[in-house]
Amino acid sequence: MDDLFKHADFRHESVHFFRDRPSGLEAIIAIHNTRLGPAIGGCRMRPYESTSTALGDVLRLSQSMTYKCAIGGIPFGGGKAVVVADPARDKTDELLHAFGNAVESLNGRYITSFDMGTTMDDVRTIGEVTAHVGGIDVASGNASASTAQGLLACIDASIRYLLGDEKSLHGIRVAIQGVGNVGGRLARLLSARGAKLVLADVDQQLVSRMAEELGADLAGSDEIMSADVDVFSPCALGGILNVTSITRIRAPIIAGGANNQLASSSIGKELKDRGVLYAPDYLANAGGIIDLHYQLNREPRANLQAHLHGLGDILRRVYKRSDETGLATNAVADEIAEEIVRGGRIDSAFAN
Template sequence: MSAVDTLAEQGFEQLSIQRIAGGFASIVAVHDTTLGPALGGVRIRKYATDDLAAADALRLARAMTFKAALAGLPLGGGKSVINADPHDDKSVEMLEAHGRHVAAFGGRYIPGADMGTGPADLAVIGRHAPRVSSDRRDPSPYTARGVVASIETVSNRLAGNGIGHNGLDGLRVAVQGIGNVGLGIVEQLTARGARVTVADPDPRRVALAVEAHGATATTLDEVLLADVDVVCPAGPGLTVTEAVAGSLRARAVVGAANNMLAGPGVGATLAARGIVHVPDFVSNAGGLISCAAEVGGEDEFVGRVDRIGAVVDEILHQAAVTGSDPDTAAVALARKRIDAARVAA
């Protein structure tokens, strides 16, 4: 499906693509602003084509809409992508040009940190964009905190079904991807007694997780199929394919990666095998909550991050009651909140 077809079929408000400094594609997608301005991160990543970069921006923006609605935030969903290598290509000129592109949205899209960007980058973008988030606070620790709260909720539900045990102590978790968020997940899990297996393309990150937090290393080919209780994708998306879903040994998939599932049928495959799946736009909402608090000048927001576990419990309960998979249940609940706001407007 082309980006234009996706735009129409899934109700996007706007997609803008500009060629910026260095010839790189700057892409901004706004999905829905019913609840408020669209807030979403700036992702700098090298894609094979600009079409693939635009498709990723659209997928991510749509997920942000549902994420904000389920987190109870007065925000819509958006995302921006720069198709470039964050290590070799990123420059002040690139970031400023992207900031000018964002400025053309007049505040309807608020950028934040994401893969390939951090607070210093958002400060540069903020020289031109009317509002930014993440320029003063790294949202990664709060994303990790929400994922860990989600894992704990799932562990407790599995224990209630006679599988495993309550809490995190002794829980076996495999984390795929040890970037800022993934390392935070490993740190928080091991601090609470979980036994964590890790894999990442960068051996230095793996070494840090092993040496600093007592994790066990494995390979990228094996990490999602490890003999553990929970697998936690925390790198790029689309890693849980039909083949992976059919071969998982874990009893649950709870991750930080956006768009973990590689296709619409993967969730049904997991459900058919009795594997609990928490939609990523629920479990990884802690970073968005942090960004929203920064934009709104709110200091006390950690409690809202911790309540992600309760949202997970509600969604899994609804999925069980309705006989649907958790993705379907979560999207239905998010749409209900958005539709209610649209009617009230």
């Protein structure tokens, strides 16, 4: 416990460790802040190399969820869960039910959904033992579609901010790293608007099929970072923007769907100093959690598209404040989110 209390990223209301020996469950649920509402965030399943690595991941991801909900204008706080397991080998109904019992024990303080290594069907299985789940409304579809639509709005806003309001996405060159749930949907949306794509993914069959479908170029997962494009969109694992990797990036804009893209917060300032326009990840990828809000609170779906489009407007305000203050865009976004959380209410004038 001493290590947890001294952890650099521990600024949380509570952190819960769960083990269920019969099912093999080893999980951590972190609740960062519930000032705006119950904590919400997906369940990530990965074979973490150590408990320390899993803890660091869940602490950072849950804080990002607090900021994402606040700046996205929805009445939830930030939470996250990690299950230390290989989803291809260890995932069973028994394990998912054990995780659901863990969620249930928190009495509604944390609402879970899917994330890396888990699916909508997994969340339905978890929901067999707890009501505190989101993202399983069949009629609403997969929330990843809303993540991609919100990300598209942020890429469009970034292009217009940098190149002028008259500029459209037609002919814009975008490199997408990771073409899974979010990246693949983003690729199709961009292609439909005339963008020229460079795609990369560790799944060579998946990315080759998509490149053929969309007439896109292919690149390796590492070399795509140095592609000669207008926008680099990381949509796979986080932590890829570090002191070494950013020196290879040629794109003047970074806007992607991956969580925790910056290896450390100081990288945001280095990107600004290099003249790169960085869209803070938890703002750019907020569409999915906004979709869950509409599902859970039975909000009119007709309003969802306007809310997602509004993420681009919020991002332009972040860029503007960054230019005015000299702060990095990630620092500005954190500042705004923290102001909203401290105020204890959604800043609808800003978020809508």
